[in-house]
Structure formats: C-alpha cells, structure tokens
Amino acid sequence: MTSYLPTTTAGVVRRPGRDVAAGTLVEAPAVSGAKAAAIRVVATVAPAAVAAGVVAVGAGAAREADGLVGTLVPAIAGAAGPGGAAPALALGLFAVGALLALSIGARASDRSGRRRAVVAGLVLVALAVAATFIGLLPPAGLLAGIGAAMALMAAPAWLADARTPAPAVAALSVPAVVAGLVAGALVPAPTIVLVAAVVALAAAATPETVAGPQTPVWRLPAKPDFRGRASSVVLLALIAVAVPFAWLPVLPAAIVAGAVLLLIAVATIAATAEAASAATRGRTATAARRAASAGASAPVAAPARPGTRAYRAAVRAFDTTEPLTPALAVTATTSADVAAAVRTAAEAGMGVRMHSTGHAAGSSSDMSGDLLVRLALAGGVTVDEERRLVRIPAGAAWRDVVAATAPLGLAVPHGSSGHVGVVGYLSRGGLSAYARSVGIAANHLESVELVTADGREVTASRDLEPELFWAVRGGGGGFGVITAVTVRAFDPGEVVTGTAMWELADAPAVARAWAEWTATAPAGITTSLRVMNLPPIPGMPFRITRRKLLVVDGTAIDRDGRGASEVAGELLRTLRRAGRPVFDSWRSAGIAEVPFTHMDPDFGGIAHRTDTALLGAPEGRSAERSRAIVEAFLAQVTADGSPFLMAELRQLGGALAEAPDGGGAVAHLDADFAWFTGVMISRKRTVDDAAAAFAGVRAAFGDWVTDYTMPTFASDRDRPQRNYPAEVRTRVEALRERIDPAGLFRGDVAVGAR
Structure with missing residues (x-):
C-alpha cells in the first residue's frame, strides 16, 4: 500500500456517523461487544485445536511405526506402506500440503474469507486425525498440512479484523498453539476430532468479519502477499515449531531438523525479499529526488523486447481479453523514464502507448509497431489535508488513494472498483460512486503533470496550459503521457x-x-x-x-x-x-x-x-x-x-x-x-x-x-x-494536432474520442 503524507491537520470537518433508525437500514458494521467477543473466542481456540490435531497425526504415525495400527487394522496398515515408509511419506505430504495452502492462499475475501478458511482448516485437520486413526497416514499428512496452514494463517487475521490490537493477537495465538501442541500429546484422537468439529461449527455460526467493508467482494485464491504481512512469516514459524512436536517420535532428528530449517529458510527468504524490495523502492525514490534537485539525469529504464521478463512485466494487464503485444515495452517509475521512452519511440518512428493497471486493455487498438509504457511512478499518494488536495502518481489505483484520504474524513471521486487505475479513469471522464452528488470525476482535477511528444514535462491547470487542461479532462487521451494528477477531495459527511x-x-x-x-x-x-x-x-x-x-x-x-x-x-x-x-x-x-x-x-x-x-x-x-x-x-x-x-x-x-x-x-x-x-x-x-x-x-x-x-x-x-458533441471533438482534435503533430500518441486515443 502506498504511503500518504498529510501536511497539516487543519481544515477538515469531520462528522460522526449518525445512528440509523430501525427498519431504515440494516445493522451498521460497527464492532459490537458480543460479535467481537465471539470472534476472539473462536479465533483463539481454533489454532489450539489445529495444533492438537497436528500432534495427533504425528502420534498416529508413531503408533504405526510401533505396529499398533497394523495390529488393529491390518488390511489398511498394509496398504499404507511397509515399515516406516508411510510415516515418512506422511511427513513429506504434510509439508507439501502446507506449502500448497500457502501458495493458493487462505484468503477468499478480505471480509468473509477469514471465517471460511478457519472452518475449512478445522474440518481438514479433523479428517486428518480420523484418517490417522484408521491407518491412512499419507492422506492424513496432506490434509493436516493444508488445514493447519489455512487455519493458522486465517485465525490471527480474523482476530485483527475484529479490531484486536496486534500485540493481543500474538498474545492469544501463540499460547493457544503451544497449548494445543501439549493437549495433542495427552488427549485421545477421537476427542480431538470431536473438539475440532465443534470448533468448526462454532466458527461457521460466528459472525462475518466485524471491521471493514461488509459487502462481498470477488477474490480468487492467490499467493499470500508477504509485503507488510508479518502474519504469513509467523505462520511459517508456527509450522516449524509444530513439526518437531508431531514427528520427532517417528523420524531421525536430522530429518526433523532439516524440515525445520527449510521452513525457517522460506520465512527468512520471504522477509528478506520484502526488506530488499522496500529498500530498493526507497533508494529509487531517493535517487530520483536527488537527481531532480541537482538537475542531473537519473538512470532510466530501457525498453524491453518480447520474451524478456521486463517485457512480460510491462505488458501485464488486468483485462486479458486482448493480450498486449507491442514491439517494445518498458515500466516507468520516474518521469525521466517516461521522457526517455518518448524520445526512443520518436527516434525509431514508433508510436507511444501507455497503461497502468490495464483495465482498458481490451479496448486497445493494434500496438505491434508501438512502444508501450507501463506507468508505475514512485512517490506514493500525498495528501494536503488543509487544502484537500491529493497528488497521485500515475500507476496508483483508487484503493491506494482511498486508503490515504479516508482516515482524514475525505472522499475522492473514485469509480465503482478500487483496483482501477486513477489516470486512465480520469482521462476518460470518470463516472464515480458519488457521481450524482459530485458530477463527472475529471472535473475534480486541479492539475495534470505529463510528458508531451517533444519530451517536455508540462503541468496543466486552470492557470497553466488551460486549453490542455480542458482537453485532458475527459478528452480521451492522446495528448501526452500523464505522470501525475492532483485531485480535489471533498467531505461527504455521513x-x-x-x-x-x-x-x-x-x-x-x-x-x-x-x-x-x-x-x-x-x-x-x-x-x-x-x-x-x-x-x-x-x-x-x-x-x-x-x-x-x-x-x-x-x-x-x-x-x-x-x-x-x-x-x-x-x-x-x-x-x-x-x-x-x-x-x-x-x-x-x-x-x-x-x-x-x-x-x-x-x-x-x-x-x-x-x-x-x-x-x-x-x-x-x-x-x-x-x-x-x-x-x-x-x-x-x-x-x-x-x-x-x-x-x-x-x-x-x-x-x-x-x-x-x-x-x-x-x-x-x-x-x-x-x-x-x-x-x-x-x-x-x-x-x-x-x-x-x-x-x-x-x-x-x-x-x-x-x-x-x-x-x-x-x-x-x-x-x-x-463521447462528446462535434464542436468539442473539433476543439480536442485541433489541440492534439498542435501538441503532437507527428501523431506519436494517436494510437492511444480512447474509443469514441475521435
């Protein structure tokens, strides 16, 4: 999430939300004591039940190694594998299951996925313990790995959703896991199955996430986001702690130590990668600022050719109905990158195309002879709270802007989707979620920063380049590469x-x-x-x-x-x-x-x-x-x-x-x-x-x-x-011809804008 830098705390009127009369609206999503308490109880007990189940699976493997399960259910035990092969396979499948759950993600939704993941994890662990009891060790290991990863990642997040302070989340979750590990060694397997099933039912009956948006949102399972999410790293560490308790009676200590070290290594790599990424972003932004202040030229990104990793990153788009296939592509993180790309295209006789999130990629015309610039400019969203002005670099999505302005009691004219890019949306007018209250979104622009066809960096506003400022607000593009915009926010009241x-x-x-x-x-x-x-x-x-x-x-x-x-x-x-x-x-x-x-x-x-x-x-x-x-x-x-x-x-x-x-x-x-x-x-x-x-x-x-x-x-x-009457079209086209006589940006004009 990009940062915001409020310059002052004055000038914003805040109005508290009013109570809504019964029968007029449904219950407001404020945290209620009973709901929050229910979530905290279930989300604390769930990790304990999961940890107990993991130990029970390990204990079952130990019994198989001693031949006890083979005596009770000889046919099933024989099918499970000779000697210690089944316990070893179960351990491997446990690790595979945990990594599988991590790779596909445990968050079906920021609002309701926590509860679902906890319920699913508990059910899978209960099935794993039952499978162990009848001798099906390899499937038990796989189920336990998947279930443990899902529940142990989702339960702490569920606690946080209920506005549980971060220290309290750790204070509740870690002791619960430790208690579960101890209980798993002492409590009979059937009892653990029963407890896990009861907790799963309780979780299913517990309210949805209390804090945050309550309207469902489509979110397919995805790789866990390690950026700023210590919970994922903590999860890996918890699994690393659980493994020795569960499997030490079965395998040599060296194998157990290797598995623990592997999981710790994964956690370390994830944390190191995030730290390195953050440091790189910081160095890039700092270098750009120093270069700008010193009047020097910062290193610029070079356009990439098809088949390279940089090319694939630059052409990646939200809408893949029509894949983007330019001759060259570059990801620009500074205005200098943009200017260099424009010069490169002009010298090669190529057109310049641009996108950020790629939501409008399906409406793009053929770009096989063009250079595509993916805009991901550094700097983050900045908010002048006193003047209610928000500067947004190209590449930012509306969710980044809302995250910066909402805590200040300010709204912006974003569209119906928070993941849509700001610049493309505003250059086409913008029909916002508040449209009937505030009008066309582009009319909330106060200034636009762009690189023109001759490589100049221009700022257009009501006082500077007023004709260009008029055209970029809904004109459909084709005037240059927008690198940043400043939007006027507003106080919506309730x-x-x-x-x-x-x-x-x-x-x-x-x-x-x-x-x-x-x-x-x-x-x-x-x-x-x-x-x-x-x-x-x-x-x-x-x-x-x-x-x-x-x-x-x-x-x-x-x-x-x-x-x-x-x-x-x-x-x-x-x-x-x-x-x-x-x-x-x-x-x-x-x-x-x-x-x-x-x-x-x-x-x-x-x-x-x-x-x-x-x-x-x-x-x-x-x-x-x-x-x-x-x-x-x-x-x-x-x-x-x-x-x-x-x-x-x-x-x-x-x-x-x-x-x-x-x-x-x-x-x-x-x-x-x-x-x-x-x-x-x-x-x-x-x-x-x-x-x-x-x-x-x-x-x-x-x-x-x-x-x-x-x-x-x-x-x-x-x-x-x-998109507009003939007289407006004539005026817009005249401006395009004046500032881009060679038609460098002609291919990027929106549908209906020419």
Missing part, C-alpha cells in the same frame, strides 16, 4: 452504502419501484440496477450465486441539507415494500467501504465482450420513460437463455446533468441511464453470440439509445459511438 438483492420473482415490482424513484431522486444518492448471474466464486456468499438476481446498490452522502440516512432510507423503504431482499448490506458506513459496494471482481483473465450506451433524452426526466426503459432492460436480460453474466443500468442525473464552470471536455451527461453489460466468451458462446445479444438489447431500447457513450465504459472500436 456515508450510507450497500447492496440489496432480490429473487427474479420480485424483480418486476422492485425494478418498477426503482425506476419511478429515479425520476425525482435527490442528487445526494447514486445507485445502479443490475441483474447478476454469479457462479460460486470465493468471496461471494453461496446463497447469492447459481441463479439470476436483481441487484440495487449505491452510495448516499449528505447534500443539499439532506442527510444520507434520510435519502437512502426513502429509497430502501420503497424497494423493501416491493419485495423482500435475499441479501441486504445497506448501512451507515465508512468512506473506505464505498469501493467494495459494487462488488466488481478484482481479477481479470476471463475472455469477455461488453457493450454500453447512454439512454434517455436531454429534455427532462419522466417516471414513464424511466419505467419503460427499465422494463425493456429487464425483459431482455432475464429472458431464458440470456447470456449476460451481468447487465447494469447506472443512474444518471443530479450533478452529472450540470456542466460546471470551467469543466473539461466531458463536463456533464445528458441521459437518464448508462447501460453496461458483459458476456463471457467460451467455446459454447462466441463473439458473434455476444454481438447478437447486445444487438437484441439495443433493439429493445430503440430510440432511447443516444448517440453518446460514457468514455470510461466504451470498449468496442468497431461500433460507431462518440
């Missing part, structure tokens, strides 16, 4: 956010109620209506997967003299009268929770196609038109055989319909809704199938489809569309 879901049987009534409400909705709330058909994905409650559901999510803040609770409460009472939701997470919440509300997946790699359009008309809103649009939308996306994984109508109006003084190229939107949908591509569902599905929805919308699209969503270069 924040109410959440997601509610209904069965399709209730969808017509709920959707109609939402449509009628949108026609006169106050500007303090921004919502969307979606139909989602989720497969069972880690991080999602099982009860909301495997079928189509109607979803209404959004965020309300204090605006125009009306509180967020009042505004959101009116909507929720209307929707709940129309149908009872099967899932409801709306609540008075913190600023840091808003990026999770929309439940956008934070993993890519799934082949898909999308389509989007602005719907409605600029001559004023009406409940009749809103209702008709929503009914047409619902009929298409809920029909039998509908291929849509997700289809959405995002509510517009409010501040989005108002062009502020001094706004950018995309200053406002004249439409009722932004329509966005996606189809997964597979052998059974082709690109042509997706195109046909999109055409069907467009035909159903008819004349409600405007000639415009929201630049942030546009991805199909084959579909005629535009």
